[in-house]
Amino acid sequence: xxxxxxxGFDTESQAGDALKSLRGLEKQGRISFEDTAVVTHHxxxxxxxxxxxxxxxxxxxxxxxxxxxxxLVTFPVAGIALGALAGAGVGAAVGSGIDGQFVDDVKAxxxxxxxxxxxxxxxxxxxxxxxxxRQYHGExxxxxxxxxxxxxxxxxxx
Numbered sequence: 001x002x003x004x005x006x007x008g009f010d011t012e013s014q015a016g017d018a019l020k021s022l023r024g025l026e027k028q029g030r031i032s033f034e035d036t037a038v039v040t041h042h043x044x045x046x047x048x049x050x051x052x053x054x055x056x057x058x059x060x061x062x063x064x065x066x067x068x069x070x071x072l073v074t075f076p077v078a079g080i081a082l083g084a085l086a087g088a089g090v091g092a093a094v095g096s097g098i099d100g101q102f103v104d105d106v107k108a109x110x111x112x113x114x115x116x117x118x119x120x121x122x123x124x125x126x127x128x129x130x131x132x133x134r135q136y137h138g139e140x141x142x143x144x145x146x147x148x149x150x151x152x153x154x155x156x157x158x
Contacts, residue, residue: 012040015115035097035120
């Protein structure tokens with residue numbers, strides 16, 4: 001089961017930098033995300049949401065590309081359409097990522113000028129993830145982590 005972590009930051013760049021550092025861990029195989037997003041509440045009251053493709057979407061796209069390629073050779077026009085449909089179906093069947101209503105609930109309580117980093121984590125080397133986030137100052141908004149891990153993350157973000 002994946003874990004949800006939402007961290008508030010003072011700026012969009014801080015949330016983006018934290019995500020970039022965690023993506024570095026991902027390349028090392030030390031953390032795996034199902035979905036991520038950065039939500040920013042601008043001073044003018046507008047919101048910006050930068051949502052990266054979830055693993056399910058990426059996996060669906062790969063499957064769709066393979067099926068589309070195979071079908072393209074056999075049935076050129078239909079291959080493209082069927083490949084896209086198959087990829088979308090696989091992505092939907094595997095998972096849907098961070099719930100949109102949950103994002104909206106956090107947005108409603110996010111002060112102007114602040115940002116929130118949403119992480120849906122499939123697996124992680126918790127020690128490495130916490131050490132990586134230690135360089136950033138933020139506050140936990142929401143988490144499904146166990147109490148001990150949450151406390152360690154809170155301390156790291158001070």
